[in-house]
Amino acid sequence: xxxxxxxxxxxxxxxxxxxxxxxxxxxxxxxxxxxxxxxxxxxxxxxxxxxxxxxxxxxxxxxxxxxxxxxxxxxxxxxxxxxxxxxxxxxxxxxxxxxxxxxxxxxxxxxxxxxxxxxxxxxxxxxxxxxxxxxxxxxxxxxxxxxxxxxxxxxx
Amino acid sequence: xxxxxxxxxxxxxxxxxxxxxxxxxxxxxxxxxxxxxxxxxxxxxxxxxxxxxxxxxxxxxxxxxxxxxxxxxxxxxxxxxxxxxxxxxxxxxxxxxxxxxxxxxxxxxxxxxxxxxxxxxxxxxxxxxxxxxxxxxxxxxxxxxxxxxxxxxxxxxxxxxxxxxxxxxxxxxxxxxxxxxxxxxxxxxxxxxxxxxxxxxxxxxxxxxxxxxxxxxxxxxxxxxxxxxxxxxxxxxxxxxxxxxxxxxxxxxxxxxxxxxxxxxxxxxxxxxxxxxxxxxxxxxxxxxxxxxxxxxxxxxxxxxxxxxxxxxxxxxxxxxxxxxxxxxxxxxxxxxxxxxxxxxxxxxxxxxxxxxxxxxxxxxxxxxxxxxxxxxxxxxxxxxxxxxxxxxxxxxxxxxxxxxxxxxxxxxxxxxxxxxxxxxxxxxxxxxxxxxxxxxxxxxxxxxxxxxxxxxxxxxxxxxxxxxxxxxxxxxxxxxxxxxxxxxxxxxxxxxxxxxxxxxxxxxxxxxxxxxxxxxxxxxxxxxxxxxxxxxxxxxxxxxxxxxxxxxxxxxxxxxxxxxxxxxxxxxxxxxxxxxxxxxxxxxxxxxxxxxxxxxxxxxxxxxxxxxxxxxxxxxxxxxxxxxxxxxxxxxxxxxxxxxxxxxxxxxxxxxxxxxxxxxxxxxxxxxxxxxxxxxxxxxxxxxxxxxxxxxxxxxxxxxxxxxxxxxxxxxx
Numbered sequence: 001x002x003x004x005x006x007x008x009x010x011x012x013x014x015x016x017x018x019x020x021x022x023x024x025x026x027x028x029x030x031x032x033x034x035x036x037x038x039x040x041x042x043x044x045x046x047x048x049x050x051x052x053x054x055x056x057x058x059x060x061x062x063x064x065x066x067x068x069x070x071x072x073x074x075x076x077x078x079x080x081x082x083x084x085x086x087x088x089x090x091x092x093x094x095x096x097x098x099x100x101x102x103x104x105x106x107x108x109x110x111x112x113x114x115x116x117x118x119x120x121x122x123x124x125x126x127x128x129x130x131x132x133x134x135x136x137x138x139x140x141x142x143x144x145x146x147x148x149x150x151x152x153x154x155x156x
Numbered sequence: 157x158x159x160x161x162x163x164x165x166x167x168x169x170x171x172x173x174x175x176x177x178x179x180x181x182x183x184x185x186x187x188x189x190x191x192x193x194x195x196x197x198x199x200x201x202x203x204x205x206x207x208x209x210x211x212x213x214x215x216x217x218x219x220x221x222x223x224x225x226x227x228x229x230x231x232x233x234x235x236x237x238x239x240x241x242x243x244x245x246x247x248x249x250x251x252x253x254x255x256x257x258x259x260x261x262x263x264x265x266x267x268x269x270x271x272x273x274x275x276x277x278x279x280x281x282x283x284x285x286x287x288x289x290x291x292x293x294x295x296x297x298x299x300x301x302x303x304x305x306x307x308x309x310x311x312x313x314x315x316x317x318x319x320x321x322x323x324x325x326x327x328x329x330x331x332x333x334x335x336x337x338x339x340x341x342x343x344x345x346x347x348x349x350x351x352x353x354x355x356x357x358x359x360x361x362x363x364x365x366x367x368x369x370x371x372x373x374x375x376x377x378x379x380x381x382x383x384x385x386x387x388x389x390x391x392x393x394x395x396x397x398x399x400x401x402x403x404x405x406x407x408x409x410x411x412x413x414x415x416x417x418x419x420x421x422x423x424x425x426x427x428x429x430x431x432x433x434x435x436x437x438x439x440x441x442x443x444x445x446x447x448x449x450x451x452x453x454x455x456x457x458x459x460x461x462x463x464x465x466x467x468x469x470x471x472x473x474x475x476x477x478x479x480x481x482x483x484x485x486x487x488x489x490x491x492x493x494x495x496x497x498x499x500x501x502x503x504x505x506x507x508x509x510x511x512x513x514x515x516x517x518x519x520x521x522x523x524x525x526x527x528x529x530x531x532x533x534x535x536x537x538x539x540x541x542x543x544x545x546x547x548x549x550x551x552x553x554x555x556x557x558x559x560x561x562x563x564x565x566x567x568x569x570x571x572x573x574x575x576x577x578x579x580x581x582x583x584x585x586x587x588x589x590x591x592x593x594x595x596x597x598x599x600x601x602x603x604x605x606x607x608x609x610x611x612x613x614x615x616x617x618x619x620x621x622x623x624x625x626x627x628x629x630x631x632x633x634x635x636x637x638x639x640x641x642x643x644x645x646x647x648x649x650x651x652x653x654x655x656x657x658x659x660x661x662x663x664x665x666x667x668x669x670x671x672x673x674x675x676x677x678x679x680x681x682x683x684x685x686x687x688x689x690x691x692x693x694x695x696x697x698x699x700x701x702x703x704x705x706x707x708x709x710x711x712x713x714x715x716x717x718x719x720x721x722x723x724x725x726x727x728x729x730x731x732x733x734x735x736x737x738x739x740x741x742x743x744x745x746x747x748x749x750x751x752x753x754x755x756x757x758x759x760x761x762x763x764x765x766x767x768x769x770x771x772x773x774x775x776x777x778x779x780x781x782x783x784x785x786x787x788x789x790x791x792x793x794x795x796x797x798x799x800x801x802x803x804x805x806x807x808x809x810x811x812x813x814x815x816x817x818x819x820x821x822x823x824x825x826x827x828x829x830x831x832x833x834x835x836x837x838x839x840x841x842x843x844x845x846x847x848x849x850x851x852x853x854x855x856x857x858x859x860x861x862x863x864x865x866x867x868x869x870x871x872x873x874x
Contacts, residue, residue, distance in 0.1 A: 018440070019440070019442055019443075021442060022440065022442045023442075026440065026441050026442060029390075030398065030440055030441060033392050034383075035383070035386065035387075035389075035390035035392070036382070036383020036384070037383070038387075038389070038515070038516070038564070039389065039517075039593065040515050040516075040596065041596040041807065041808050042595060042596055043596070043807055043808060043809060045807070045808035045809060046515065046808060048515060075383065076382065076383030077382065077383045077384065079382075080382055085378075085381065085382070089381040089382065092377075092381050093373075093377050093378060093381050096371075096373060096374075096377070096774050096775075096778065098374070098377055098380050098381065099241035099242070099243070099565075099778055099779075099782060100240055100241025100514070100515065100516070100562075100563065100564045100565040101241065101377075101380030101381075101385065101562075101564070102241075102387060102514075102515040102516045102563075102564030102565060103515050104380050104381060105380075105381075105383045108381065126816075127816045127817055130816050131815050131816045131817050133816070134515065134808065134813060134815060135515070136512075136513055136514055136515045136565050136567070136786075136813060137241045137515075137565060137778075137782045138781065138782040138783075138784075138785030138786045138814060139778055139781065139782055140781075140785060140814075140815075140816050140819045141781045141785075141819065141822055142778060142781070144816070144819075
């Protein structure tokens, strides 16, 4: 059943009238053509669809559009400030922590949320937060290095 | 048809070279200018032709089919290879830049677009490095020589007196210089680039490399990090609909009848029923899924019997062709060798079906315009997808354009173009572009799998601990890494086909992941039977100097002798080595076994790898690290379970690839062997992991795990 929802996406107010069963992921991708958040499993077990909702990481494939009503959503497209990358994005590029890159937006969103909450995470804390994020190129080693590097950058 | 394609896939993989030449596509100058953007481009070709394959066959291809010099002095280089995370985009950019003597940022690579690029064969089998890199280098080197000739004509000097450095041609004695950009304005480069690529043009020697051999980053990393790169599943076209296809409820089921009216009654939904194909397209993915669900409820199916994964090994053995050995490779006499043996060992190894699970499932967007079809798809060979589509729609290939945007992983799993065909069918019916993106459950069920296998091994040992005979029969995985690299007088190896219950095809190093597991585990059994250290035992049978080098390197960095002495009932160390696709690998691992529940944890992997001269060290490191972790999955956790024609664990809830928590300490040692040509490095580093883990478990527990994935339940007896 269709209903109207209003939320901000990357700072812009958006209104959409659509089936309330649709996932936030589907609405971001198909209504707003913000395709940075990816479909990887549809069951909340790969993290590729991660976005920030009121500053916290959510799995947008399991979040209904109705749950996003009146919330502030940030996707990977909204993380950089103009042409300057977010420190987590910078760190991923500098470490080369990407192979196919399909998991990357979810990894970066997850790391950005973690570092916002906990600027000096231990490796165990990073792993605990990021374990839901799957990378099939299995680039975990460099991703972990990138998150450590980002933490240092953000403390500066 | 699907099975045929998959068989071809495996054969292609086994053959180590693409099976067929691509077709040639006529392309007008005007068309190419439209596609690449006028103004940028000054040279064009009148045809796009066969690259990798053609070069190997000595067929000529004009320089212009491979590259263009733009008026700003940059180059546009074209290749049929796809980028799926393995690093071909950076590496092929480097290859061209090296020969053109420019920095990598002056080369723009156009990949995998049938309207623009030569057919470089399938992206598989680690072939981009040994075949496509040289093909691109020959093209770029020919271009460099032609540009020198044009400068020589301009200056009325001998071309051999000219040098090129950093995009500038210099005539030393006359102290004259000319930039490529100036040359592009002064001379008819387009005309010069009509000449064929020379097969014997001089390319830069490894000692001269200054772009190759360095860690050039992937040119579009920033787009990946900002979410702006459009993967196949992200492509959006005007008025595009989202498509979903009705799948059969089980393997081999056929549709008896279906009532389409529930979907037809839905607003804005297009329904297509063509024989066994039923699909719906709608303005949203949810609506398309609901429409398919609605008609699925009305479908009646004829199902067929299908074996279960519980009886997989017996099924593979029972159906092995010709009662055993199809075309074994024999050296000496296994019977004689066994007769001379002091001890004879026999063992049977097994491996489950596993899935590639690339992060991006199959996806394609199709668009018809004036009877021409354009498809954006995640496939490993755009020209083959083009041929497949031409067959399905009974139309000439020239009217089909397949574009492969850099895609979200493959690992050998995206040789087939199912989503492209489905999207094209639905787009034709809908009269507007359609995007078909497989769900994870579809990818788990309807993509093909790495073959399961049963391997029967028998070997004899003499009283001095030498192997006298080696008999190795591998049922179903195929022949990759089937031959033993050890010096044994009497050997017999055979790859045996059987009735494969699931669709199977290529994988990262394909059957080598299974065959190397069996061989290196069985070697460990022989070492134990001989009472010899596994490293000493291998070295005593190993003449191949490259394998010896990596094995000794891994053992040294890991401190094998020291660590071996510290083995306990809970902590074990193991090693394994191997060769495939002209590269060599060895790994040492340490595992901990929880004796309460049999849980195996890998603490550390130390791997040495050599694939000739290293072309991009950072990318190769990523590939080796990725192979190591992917290897953990097949070794310990991944297995497709099926029953009554249904996949029982078609989700990440039931099928468990490695995650952050599973990553051990990883220590990679790359050996830069400059005495041979470069080989690919994205596959072979996976093959030593599983056997090294099994051997480490044995070292700690005395229990030999012979079935992949190795589940430690039997170890939890304490």
